[in-house]
Amino acid sequence: MSERLPCQTPGCTGSILPATALKTGGICMPCQQRKLAEERQAYIEQNRKEVNRYAGIHDPVEILTMLHSPRKPDPLIKEVPYPRTAQELYHGLTEEERGRMESYAVHLLEEEDIDQAETVLVSLLCFTDTRLGPGLEMLLHTGNYAPAILFKDADAQVRDRLIAQVESDPVNRNLLLLALAWIGDEEVVRLFAAWRQSPPEWASALYIAPEMYAREAGWELDAGGGKRQLYHPECYPFLVSREDTLEAPGAPAAVQMLQTGTHACPWCGGALTVLFDYDLQHPQVRFMELPGKRLRIAACMHCNCYGTVYMKADLEGGYAWSEYNVVPGYLPDNTGGALAFNTWHVMQLSEQPAGTYESAYWVLEAPASQIGGHPAWIQDADYPACPCCAQTMTFAAQADMGQVAEDEGIYYAFLCRECLITAVNYQQT
Ligand SMILES: [Zn+2]
Ligand SMILES: [Zn+2]
Ligand SMILES: [Zn+2]
CATH class of the missing domain: 2.30.320 (Hypothetical protein YwqG fold)
Structure with a gap:
């Protein structure tokens, strides 16, 4: 067994084998690793470049698509953040630009980038009050029913498809009920009231009565079966x-x-x-x-x-x-x-x-x-x-x-x- 040598780093109490000392120049492995990490950090700091990938880009749709697809962080690149939030950019979109954002969401759904598509569609809906068309159609086509708020202003055709499906699709029933609650038009209110009167067979498998899903969309049935709003639109x-x-x-x-x-x-x-x-x-x-x-x-x-x-x-x-x-x-x-x-x-x-x-x-x-x-x-x-x-x-x-x-x-x-x-x-x- 060979004799161990003290680590050469001042203040370090570690000891090492002569073979290790030959490799590291006399310091222990923890000290060696720390030294390498410090060198790497110094290299990064000396060579890091500031990159503004938004420079010269003025189209808000292009900027939003970039904001929605962040790059993998690279330690050698310091990204200059865009000075405005996505919410602020959405507020300023024209009707034409909103249409392009919706098309972009449809494209994302085709690419099965569901999360990003949802973010774009919900942003359009909540920040600009856009009435979704092709985006909603594509959601239904791809079997995506969440987040339910996306169905807020859906038309009678979409509503009737959901009403038919809620009877026959136990797997998505929870999401379909939420989507119907967000539609919340007269027909949905009538349907929820009818369910309260005589619960459908499938209701027993739910955690709450079907008409109670209305709360998630901010309303409930009143005693007479009408719609009672639980928030102020202002x-x-x-x-x-x-x-x-x-x-x-x-x-x-x-x-x-x-x-x-x-x-x-x-x-x-x-x-x-x-x-x-x-x-x-x-x-x-x-x-x-x-x-x-x-x-x-x-x-x-x-x-x-x-x-x-x-x-x-x-x-x-x-x-x-x-x-x-x-x-x-x-x-x-x-x-x-x-x-x-x-x-x-x-x-x-x-x-x-x-x-x-x-x-x-x-x-x-x-x-x-x-x-x-x-x-x-x-x-x-x-x-x-x-x-x-x-x-x-x-x-x-x-x-x-x-x-x-x-x-x-x-x-x-x-x-x-x-x-x-x-x-x-x-x-x-
Ligand atoms: Zn050491
Ligand atoms: Zn009271
Ligand atoms: Zn207290």
Whole structure:
């Protein structure tokens, strides 16, 4: 057995065989590997080239197709990111350009690049409210029924194909019911009401009654079998306000987001947060059709992560912990203390309306803080029932923590206007 030699790296306590020392110049293998990695890194840094593959390209359709097909990262290439988001580019598309994007999605479906095709089609639908034609046709042709929101404005012909198929296709039944819910026209409402009256044979194999799929598309059947919408079509986004624009507040916004409340949470002792503070006299929130002065929707940012929290509100800005609240089965101690508000971004309600479905498909990761519009469910739709009258509560607003702080998840706020009870729940991935 040969004698081991100490590694020559200063401070290293490793020892090596003479044969290894010959190969490495006297250092141990871990030191050798570190040295090689450092050399490689230095080489990359010296030789890395900045590449702007968008330089000289002005066609938004071409830019979007490039954004939708990212290249494999190459350590020797530093890509200059495109200065605008895909969402911003979609907003600016002309009708002709939207048509070209849809054709591109059809091409992707032919190539069986389903994920990218879906992203393009959902972006067209949510960001530009395009009425899909060939894209939808191709989805049906290739047997793709998800995401169901793509069927939102589908015509009677597509609807009738889905209605026929839902009876005969148990494998896709779940997706077909979701697609029908998104179509949600008079015929679908009639069909769902008929199913509620006398459930089809296949209904027993579903987790929920077939008519309950309507919730995923933001509506439900009322007692008489009519359609009851669970959100407001009017929608205004909150924008992250840059520090340097804070000095010029202008007129007070219609809704302020995330203010420290005056009451303490009876469950954890932390301060309640007023998630949304509405100036009910402001023209921007007239669509709520609420008389009075102020509506404050409060929550406990901690406890709300574990269950729904209800508040009794009035229309003068008052709010109180509701007697209907039930302690969640699992509720860890609030060790975080008071949330560090000063590290949060300031959120400013935009005066420019956004599309109703702008953030409805959460997977697009569009910023989602907003009042009105369709909620951005991360999990299944979860409209709370009013604990007082049992009516499903209407979605009012949502706070996307990814925009607000280095955080994740979305807080969703609801209102029962008859009982003046608010509810807040929370979802994350
Ligand atoms: Zn060593
Ligand atoms: Zn609490
Ligand atoms: Zn109620």
